[in-house]
Amino acid sequence: MYHRTQTRPVRVGNLTIGGSDQVIVQSMTTTKTADVKATVEQIHRLEEAGCQVVRVTVNNMEAAEAIKEIKKNISIPLVSDIHFDYKLALKAIENGIDKVRINPGNIGKREKVEEVVRACKANGVPIRIGVNAGSLEKHLLEKYGYPTAEAMVESALHHIAILEELDFHDIIVSLKASNVPLAIEAYQKAAAAFNYPLHLGITEAGTLFAGTVKSAAGLGTLLAQGIGSTMRVSLSADPVEEIKVGRELLKTFGLLSDAATLISCPTCGRIEIDLISVANEIEDYISSIKAPIKVAVLGCAVNGPGEAREADIGIAGARGEGLLFKHGEIARKIPEENLVEELKKEIDELADIYHRT
Numbered sequence: 001m002y003h004r005t006q007t008r009p010v011r012v013g014n015l016t017i018g019g020s021d022q023v024i025v026q027s028m029t030t031t032k033t034a035d036v037k038a039t040v041e042q043i044h045r046l047e048e049a050g051c052q053v054v055r056v057t058v059n060n061m062e063a064a065e066a067i068k069e070i071k072k073n074i075s076i077p078l079v080s081d082i083h084f085d086y087k088l089a090l091k092a093i094e095n096g097i098d099k100v101r102i103n104p105g106n107i108g109k110r111e112k113v114e115e116v117v118r119a120c121k122a123n124g125v126p127i128r129i130g131v132n133a134g135s136l137e138k139h140l141l142e143k144y145g146y147p148t149a150e151a152m153v154e155s156a157l158h159h160i161a162i163l164e165e166l167d168f169h170d171i172i173v174s175l176k177a178s179n180v181p182l183a184i185e186a187y188q189k190a191a192a193a194f195n196y197p198l199h200l201g202i203t204e205a206g207t208l209f210a211g212t213v214k215s216a217a218g219l220g221t222l223l224a225q226g227i228g229s230t231m232r233v234s235l236s237a238d239p240v241e242e243i244k245v246g247r248e249l250l251k252t253f254g255l256l257s258d259a260a261t262l263i264s265c266p267t268c269g270r271i272e273i274d275l276i277s278v279a280n281e282i283e284d285y286i287s288s289i290k291a292p293i294k295v296a297v298l299g300c301a302v303n304g305p306g307e308a309r310e311a312d313i314g315i316a317g318a319r320g321e322g323l324l325f326k327h328g329e330i331a332r333k334i335p336e337e338n339l340v341e342e343l344k345k346e347i348d349e350l351a352d353i354y355h356r357t
């Protein structure tokens with residue numbers, strides 16, 4: 001199996017996907033791409049949340065035309081999602097797109113595929129092959145009976161072969177399925193079959209709640225095995241939520257070096273403060289902190305500081321007040337009403353120290 005560090009590095013705009021332990025988090029806009037203002041606004045919100053690559057649908061010529069203007073107003077690489085129509089791909093490339101998601105086997109005549117590949121080569125644009133269990137080629141469904149991991153990998157290899165034949169190797173591959181065990185198996189088989197970087201995703205995962213659980217189960221399993229160089233969490237929700245979930249998942253596996261983590265207790269009968277609101281407020285606050293700080297929020301001081309010894313900073317509730325502790329040692333007492341503000345200040349100071357050193 002090719003670990004993500006052993007995959008082929010592929011340039012996507014100013015980023016490299018593959019060839020390292022870095023996993024790039026991406027999302028997709030939900031606006032009409034031709035509505036440049038709304039699309040750019042949404043991309044700015046995504047960028048702020050930590051999105052590193054963003055995809056837009058290019059389903060018509062207006063969308064392909066809009067790419068030029070969108071590109072001028074954003075700073076992360078832009079990917080166009082195209083199905084079948086090679087003319088849209090050519091227009092997107094002409095307008096400065098950084099990556100094209102298109103399956104070469106679905107473009108049609110060889111001359112059209114060659115034209116797209118030529119344009120990609122001339123502009124340094126990679127191609128993502130997107131295999132989806134729900135839209136496998138008819139001959140594979142006939143051969144395997146239903147979408148299997150083998151069928152999905154065979155589909156990927158078929159599209160890869162078309163590009164390789166044209167001496168094109170800037171390829172990224174996804175093998176998405178909404179069935180989590182199927183997606184896991186397909187990605188595992190793909191990681192054994194070729195060394196192009198893999199774009200992970202559980203497609204149609206569902207709502208914020210169910211989709212987060214499904215994505216964490218599927219993508220988490222793969223990330224833990226060293227599979228995947230980029231990922232998109234797909235949720236029926238504001239795409240900013242996809243970024244939040246994706247980043248949290250990477251933090252879980254130590255794959256995000258510039259993000260703060262929250263440790264909070266589940267609460268119990270010993271609780272002395274309104275811990276749930278404090279934890280939510282701090283979680284929200286640290287989402288924009290770009291430093292690897294561990295923050296603990298605990299309901300009481302009985303086990304608190306000890307339970308969170310690995311945290312850089314934290315609070316443990318006491319009656320009407322909180323104990324501020326650093327690296328498991330109590331630093332001072334703070335009245336309950338000032339707890340959140342004081343903790344935020346301390347977090348900022350730690351982040352400053354991190355950025356200065």
Ligand code: SF4
Nearest residue numbers: 265267268271299300
């Ligand atoms: Fe209970 Fe205190 Fe542990 Fe929270 S830290 S779960 S309140 S014992």
